[in-house]
Amino acid sequence: MSAREEILGRLRDALRDSPAVPEVPREYRSTTEVPEAERIAMLVDRLEDYKAGVTVLDDDGIAPRIAELLDGAASYVVPEGIDDAWLKAADAAAPGRRRTDSTGAPLSVAELDATAAVVTGSAVSVAETGTIMLDGSSNQGRRAISLVPDHHICVVRAADITTILPEALRRLDGTRPLTWISGPSATSDIELERVEGVHGPRTLDVIIVRS
Template structure:
């Protein structure tokens, strides 16, 4: 038995009759009551305020918009599970630029640093805070692919937009690797000068797709 196991066993024994977490009153607001249009409008407002690019399209407009956003990219990376139809126009316009990151063949940090953009889906978005959440699903891939390239193009479906955080949390699996994105990567130095791209992409484009 390892020391770690021994310590954890002692803690479990000591807490057996005294739950470590007391019952928490759930008196906060759990539902926004917003319509789909209100959620989209609020999310767009928040993302624009965060200096992200935002486009609202229907299904037919998704592939052309992604192709437009990738027009100046010499190369881009996508997770292995992405919907190929999203990239049809980009591939037709300039084939051979796409790199695929797969679980059994992950790109190195150096390879990711050499690509100009990344295209992913998303799990849930929170309209009130302008936050997009990735959970590592097949159409989102590893966290690294959304942190290293300088331009992130993220697809958000209207059905995945929650009004407030409690609504979003009910849709998430807390055991998955969650990445929370609120605009392009930015921070401020001691003199409050905004610096972009410190811990992620300097450019974020969100494509919201209406059902």
């Protein structure tokens, strides 16, 4: 037996009757009954407070709004699983700008850095905290594409908006690469002066789609 195995064996013996993590009481709120309209209003309020742009619309308004937000962008990147219908108006207005980041052919950091914007879907959102969560699904892509371009356009479906965090966590797979977004990237570390675009996109536009 090696010294390492002996040490680990002793630790296991010592913890056998006294688990390292005791039972934690979970008396906090875990569910709510809040109508969709109220959840949307709450999320909009928080996102706007964080200086994000927010639009609430129906399905048929997604493509025109994305085209408006991409107006003037020299290029934009999307994950391979994006809904093509979302991009029809943007591509018709200015063909050739779209870049697709795929599993088989991921864009380099330099290519992403040279891209003006990114369009993604989302996994789940928390209205109370104004947090949008991406889990790397095919319509969201890998973390780099939502962090490197300077402008993030994110589509959030109302059915995916929860009121509180415990509700959202139950919908997520903790083994997936999760990105939690609460407004544009910003920091006030230096003399409390707000600087945007330090750790991610400088501009966040959220499109909330009613059920």
